[in-house]
Amino acid sequence: MGNETLDNLLNESRTFPPSDEFAAQANAKAELYAKADADREQFWAEQAERLTWDTKWSQVLDWTNAPFAKWFVGGKLNVAYNCVDRHVEAGHGEQVAIHWVGEPGDTRDITYAQLQDEVSKAANALTSLGVKAGDVIAIQLQMIPEAIFAMLACARIGALHSVVFGGFSPTALRARVDDAAAKIVITSDGQYRRGKAAPMKANVDEALEGAETVEKVIVVRRTGSDLEGEVPWTDERDLWWHELVDGQSAEHTPEAFDAEHPLFILYTSGTTGRPKGILHTSGGYLTQTAYTHHNVFDHKPGEDVYWCTADIGWITGHSYIVYGPLANRVTQVVYEGTPNTPHEGRHWEIIQKYKVSIYYTAPTLIRTFMKWGAQIPAEYDLSSLRVLGSVGEPINPEAWIWYRETIGANSAPIVDTWWQTETGAIMISPLPGVTSTKPGSAQRALPGISAKVVDDQAQEVGKGGGGYLVLDQPWPSMLRGIWGDNERYRETYWSRFAEQGFYFAGDGAKYDADGDIWLLGRVDDVMNVSGHRISTTEVESALVSHPTVAEAAVVGASDPTTGQGIVAFVILRGNAVDGGDEAIQALRNHVAKEIGPIAKPRQIMVVPELPKTRSGKIMRRLLRDVAENRQVGDVTTLADSSVMDLISTGLQSGRSED
C-alpha cells in the first residue's frame, strides 16, 4: 500500500449520481438490494431462471459440507447451449455475437448462427479424438475467435478447459499441463505482437517435451507465412485446426450436465510458488456471471455493443468475454492486439467504428492512456459509450476522474468491480443506475452477495475502520476447490476465519464514513502487477534457479503505471561477483523465461544480506521501504539489525523499462 492511495482516499468526497435518464432505463433498480435481503436463496433461484435448464434443481444451495458448496442441486444444463444455441432458436441467429478485430487490421464478424456452427464442429472434432466429459484440455491461444470456439466446444461436451495465458513461458505451461493431466493442447502457429509475428507452437513444443498425458496438439493457423522459419511438427501428435475442424458436421446435440459438473480450471498465483488450479462448475457460475453482466454493465441484448479488453487467459476473459456476456446474447468486440499497435488511438478507433457502448478495462491501461495524453481519445467519436468498467486493482481517484471526463464525457457511470479468479464473478461494485459513485471505491456488495471488513478477531469494523475483506455467505460462482488439493483449498481460504466460516479474500479494505468499501491491496505475499496476480515466491524461485543467485527476496513496490512493480533483492553466489548491468539484465530475462514476460522484475538490486527475523522469515516490509525509497521502518525484530545499513550502503541497482 503506497501512501498516495491512503492520502487520496482520505480526501475523496466527490460523488457522481447517475442521470435521471440512465436511472430510469437501468436493468437494476434500488429494490434489487431489498429483494435479495428478503430471501437470498429465492433471489438466486430467480437469477438462475435467466438460464435455460434441461432439468430444474430441487434445492438452491447445499452448504452442509462447507466449504464445498453445491448450488442448484439436481439441476442439469448445457453451458454452451445457453451461450449460443438458445439465442439462435429464439430467432437471433443473424445477430453478430463477435466483432473480431485482428492486430494487423483484418476483421471478422461472427453471428450467433455461425458461432453455433463453429462450436458444434469443434465439439465434433474433439469427440472424434476420443475426448470425453471430465477430460482436461489445455488451451494456449491469443485473442482469436478459435479460442472462444475451443472453450465453448469443451463446455458443450463436458470437458474442462484450462486456458493458459499466451504470454506464459514453456515452463509455466508445462506445470499447468502436468498438474491437470491435460490430454489435448490447443495452440496456434504464432501470434502477432506489436506488428510482428512471434512463435507460439515452438514454445508449446518445448513445454511438452516428455509430457506423458498429452495425446494430441491442435494448431490454429494464424500467422502463416508471416512467421519466420518452419512450424515444428510431430506427425503422430499434431493436427492443424482447419484440417481437423473445418470438415466436421455442424450438427451437434448438446448434452445436459449436472449443475455441479466442472466447467474449467484456471491457474492463479498464491502465496507459495506452486500455482493453484481454481475449479469452477457450471450452473452457479453461469448464473452469477450472467446476472452480474446484466446488472453491473446494464447490458441490453441486441442494442449494446460491449467490449471487455481482458485476455481470455485470465478470469475476466472467461467470465466477461465468454460466459456471462454470451449467455446474455451480447454483441461484443474482441481485439487481438496491444492498445498501441499500430498507434495509440487504436482502442478509440475501434470504439468509434463499432459504436461500443459498454467498455470494461483495467486501471493500469487507464493510467497508460493518461500518459499518452487526452489529445489522443479527443480525435475520436466516443459518444456511443454509456457505461465504463474497471477491474483488477484499486483504481486511484485521479485515473477514475480522467476516465470519467476524458472517455465517459462526464456522464457515463463508472463501475469499479471487485472480484477474483476464485469468486468467478463480480462481488462488490456500484450498480450504474442506482449508486452515487465515488472515485476509487468499489462501494458495496451486489444484491445477493455479502462482504464484510473485519479485524483480527473477526469482528466487523465500524465506519471509518480498516481490516480484512471477508465473504461471509456462499455465492453461486464461488470456486469449488483447488484442483487435486482439497486441503490446500481449506487452508488457503477458510482457515484464517475458520470458526466463523468466512472466506478470506487476501485483501485489505476499509469502510468510509458512509459505510462504502475501499479496497487497499493484498495483505499476503501476492503482488498485483497490471492487474495480474504474481506471487513473490514464484519470482524468488525463478531467481534462485539461476546459477549466479544464492538467495532472493521479492516485493511489490507501488508503481505509477502498473499498480505494483516487481522489485527483487538478490545475493549472488561467491564466485559470481559481477553484479553489473549485463548480469542484472540476464537475471531479468531469466525470470521472463521461467514464468513469462509479465513477471520480469522492474528492478533487481544486488545486496550482501537479506533482512531476516530470528526465525529466518524475510522481512519484506523493510525491503518494500527500500524499494519505495522510504525511510526504513522498525528494525528491532531483525536477527541482525545492521543488515539494513549494509543493504542501503552496498546497493547496486539496475532498472530498465521494457
Ligand code: WT7
Ligand atoms: C485480486 C484478484 C477479478 C479479475 C481480475 C483479477 C485485486 C481485483 C479489484 C478492484 C481493487 C481489485 C484484488 C483481488 N482486485 N479487482 N476493483 N479494486 N482490487 O483477478 O488475478 O484473481 O486477482 O485483484 O487484490 O484479490 P485475480
